[in-house]
Amino acid sequence: MSSYWAPYGWLPGGVAERVRLVAEDGRWTRVEAGVEPADQDVRLPGLVLPGFANTHSHAFHRALRGRTHGDGGTFWTWRDRMYALARRLEPPAYHLLARAVYAEMALAGISAVGEFHYLHHQQDGSPYPDPNAFGHALIQAASEAGIRITLLDTCYLSGGLGPAGHLELDEVQRRFSDGSAAAWQQRVALLAQIHGAQVGAAQDDTVRIGAAIHSVRAVPAGQLGQVVAAAAGSPLHVHVSEQPAENEATLGHYGCSPTELLARHGFGGPLHTAVHATHLSAADIALYGRTATNISFCPTTERDLADGIGPAPELAAAGARLTLGSDQNACVDLLEEARALELHARLASLRRGRFSPAELVDALTGHASLGWPDAGQLAPGQRADLVALRLDTVRTAGALPEQVVLVAGAADVDTVLVDGRLVVSGGRHVLGDVAGLLAEAIAPLWR
Ligand SMILES: [Zn+2]
Structure with a gap:
């Protein structure tokens, strides 16, 4: 005691x-x-x-901090640097980096992280002898840093989406792909077997294995349903409409918005999280509200990458649950993310007081969206x-x-x-x- x-x-x-x-x-x-x-x-x-929940992180992006602003820092400066890093990283080096990043998160008051994890394979794209070598390294890192982790193992199959459809993977992206949703599911099942898997499982009580769809750019529609079904009962996260280009490509190829495409394949609900959700239509907002989907806002990343300001007050009013993520970890300060939720909404709407301090604390403690419904309040039993x-x-x-x-x-x-x-x-x-x-x-x- x-x-x-x-x-x-x-x-x-x-x-x-x-x-x-x-x-x-x-x-x-x-x-x-x-x-x-x-x-x-x-x-x-x-x-x-209560401890804070960081609902969206790519731990390795921390190594890019203060290194993407050369030549004014375009989106492409950022992506080139990120790919240079993703090309080289190996599991032992990632373990050391993630351990330090998760310790930095603990220093900021974060008690659980949702790690959106897509770097899976060797440099030539073939699996490691242990196909989850990176996943284990991240889980070990969180344990050593003293925080809980929900490993959102990410399905990533195509190199992007253009007017003519999905693109081939490039040399770096080969490391992200399992080849098919079925192969992804098989690999994640191995990880879940070892770490206790589903929500409510007590086998290893500081680890959850969840799932992620990188985006509708990276997973063709024909394979979305399998990922959603495989994730049943566990947290499922997706990057959605971070930049207008994704909306345009999805409309061009599939004739609808990314949100509508995902919903057609079963996405949306209290265990599901749309990450960013920056450029949404009124119908998209209503859909997330109706299904009580979580939305992970990552305001310091969204402003760094010039994504835009998402419709946070509108989503909350519709019934969606807002949470917060440090995403690229160029800033690991969830209080800054919470403050930015309110302050960006002020800038966008020319009105103050869009979120009360209590609503910001709710957003800081979105543990349920990571599969920890028994965390986030200072109350008996939590x-x-x-x-x-x-x-x-x-x-x-x-x-x-x-x-x-x-x-x-x-x-x-x-x-x-x-x-x-x-x-x-x-x-x-x-x-x-x-x-x-x-x-x-x-x-x-x-x-
Ligand atoms: Zn992200």
Whole structure:
């Protein structure tokens, strides 16, 4: 048993004062407000919140941070650098990089990550002797960094979508493809066998195996249904309408929007997540609302790649559930993503107050979309995740606890608990110097 006390806590009913929390076997057993600390309590500073869920990550993109802005940084500068990296990366190097990236996420208050994982095979496109060598490396990395992982193993079969249909894979993309949805399903089944697989499985309680469709560009319509069916009961994520070009190509070839095409093959529902969803029609928005689909917004990536501003308030009003992702990990700060959700909506609509601070905290804690419906609240029975945010830093001093999510950042995170385990304390990760680990993992990749 372990117990904690903080001056403020973000409880299901709102911010409460003098909060005491007791954890046993990785779950909260008691959460009380308006009480004084007991002798044995660990005293935490500031405001304690539920752990954050990072619903969209490509861990290896972290190595691109600060390296894609040459010549002004076009989308193609970014993609060329990303492919240069994807061409070279091997499982041992990826393990070291991902471990450091997941530790950086823990420092930012993230207790679970949805890793949208599409780098599967050897450089010539053939499988490794263990066909899930990369998947295992990522799962191991998350475990060492102390956070939960939902490995969203991604089906990626074609090199893109043009006016004449789907394109051949190029030399780098061969590493992403299993050749068919059936072969993808077989490989993922092996991974699921080892790691306990389905939602609710307790075999390895910090790992879920989910699925992803890279996009309607990368998976031809004829194979979408098989991926959706294979993912039944597990989280399924898809990149949707990040750039207008995808909408144009899909309309040209299939005569409908990416959202409509996916829906025809069974996509949409509370275990499904559309990532980005930047360029949607009114019908697309209504469809995601009607099916209570999750939408993973990744605002710092979407602005970095000049994607545009997605219709977040409209999706929320329609009934979709908004979550947040760090995507390319050029910024690992989910509080910044939450703030950007509101601030981008202000810029796009010339109106303030599109999302309340409580709605932003809901978006920060979208664990259910990663297959963890028992996380995301400071309440008895929930997983004992917690983030203690300091209210006495230069950024947060003077702010009201109930509004601090609009001003705080990763640097204000003091303590992080994941499933009752202390991962970050006093702003320090249990692995030690995370900046050093990042530097050591990234330098060899560009040598
Ligand atoms: Zn992505």
